[in-house]
Amino acid sequence: MEKRIIKKESLADLVKKLTADMTVYAPVKEEDNIVYAVLEEGKEPFLPYKNTKDAPKNLFFPQAETLLRFMRTPRGMELEEDEAGKAKELVLFGVRPCDARSFVLLDALFNQDQWKDPYYIERREKATVVSLGCVHPPYTTCFCTSVGGHPLSTDGADVLLTDLGDSYLAEFLTAKGEALLAKWGDLPKADEEADKKKAALVKQSESEIQSRIPGKEIKAWLDENFEHPFWDTIHKNCLACGTCTYLCPTCHCFDITDEVKKGEGKRVRSWDSCMYWLFTQETSGHNPRTSQKQRWRQRLMHKFKYFVDNFDAIACVGCGRCVMYCPVNIDIRKIVTDISKL
């Protein structure tokens, strides 16, 4: 693994350098929000950010994407074009380690041994992820260490940048990361001093995480208590707006619908949410999950039990978005903590 030093004042230029021949997504300010957007040539990334409002899963698993196109022929509607295989090379710069970890979790689902999802996989393979470690975890709601992450985790990253004060330690973790280094050219090698600083920051950043939840510990209870009076309490305030699932870096449920206009059409995959009544509504009228209680139980179970059963990892990266943006202040940290006391 190559370890180099990047001077703070030169980072923005290095990112801009990539925009010459690659599509670069970086945090930018859009009105009051910080979001990932294509860095147009000459545009600056916004570096003093905490985290983006939307999770970067959108880059690999778009909120809405065309799976295929079809057109009317004398024999009926026929396939015109498969949209798979059109992914472009891109760099995703400045991903927080929690969000980068979400890619590893999404990989487990979309890149299973059987049933590979070509749309996701191709985008993922063609993307280089540059993580920016959280030397000081940005929010009081951060709880990555409770669900398998770390403020300086390398999971899901091709390059990890760690702020050493007046410079960044850049660790080029994968072949894709090293290809980026080749584009950047001659960066000074990191010395032992940088390694020591990083080791100290690993400890320090972890100790700065203020929220801790018993994320792994509640699994045994969840295994046994699908039916329990506790479930009657957690959904009471829920508006079923779906904000938590839309902002979640690991939520991956989707719908597939057809759209037609003047003899041409497309099949579209778009994000869906287990918080919605229609999500499981069947044509017959039967619905396995008719109440918000059942839907909330599904959301929590999926993250802390079902995903663990299937992929041996909690489907939560501890970014805290659902806690920060829930309009009625439902806090998954509290729910998990409450369960641990039952």
Added chain:
Amino acid sequence: MERNPYLPIPVEVVKITTEVDTKDIKTFRLAFVNKEDEESFKYLPGQFGELSIYGKGESPIGIASSPTQKGFLEFTVQRAGVVTTALHNMEEGTVMGVRGPLGNCWPLEYLEGKNVVIVGGGFAFTTLRSLLNYMLYEENRARFGDITVVYGARSPGLLIYKDELAEWAKRKDLNLNVTVDKGDEGWTGREGFVPTVCKEIAPSSENAVTVICGPPIMIRFTLPVFFDLGFSKENIYTSLEMRMKCGIGKCGRCNVGSKYVCKDGPVFSLAELDKLTKEY
């Protein structure tokens, strides 16, 4: 990379059979447009496909034909929603799509050497028909023991696969029991509910497996009959339905606990279902 699982395989509707006198259940025979697709579409009884109509959407339907029947697939579909209505309005010669085969199959290896009791109600006889035709196939028949079928519908006009029922009735290697809740003037067969008929026939649970599909009310009253006959939950199989989109365990809506009906099912034994959450 392997074939894109979201891409429907082009098929032509070559034959449409109206199954019932209410005309809302039809069987669609689909022939592969491309020969290589036919060769690669290897399925077993119990699996399903996503019937795909561009512009309308997709609907998950059990495969009603048997893999021993070459050159086509059959799906028996009730007209219910957007996709199935569009399907019912189709004419022979139309090209549509199918994705699959999806899901698991009836426990064929487990059934080998055993007596098999098939219980079906109403139009939930589709993948059971696939299984039955598979077992009755000349080269397969010796691998299975006695085969007993109990198939019921509300009225004679609501029985599906009438021609095949007549053919099966002639066979000596099959104990076929067709029943209707209430007969009409022309009906000379049995009258009675499926659970009652099962009780009368009383198939032995010795080295036997029951495979059951039907409306929930039928299943609820039939299961106790088989428990009384000594069938264990390990030896009763059924097939679940859930709302589905992707059919490959990703879109997240057809889970029962940690299992996805589309990928880990639709076939489960009652013993397996007992281990899952009761949310389906």
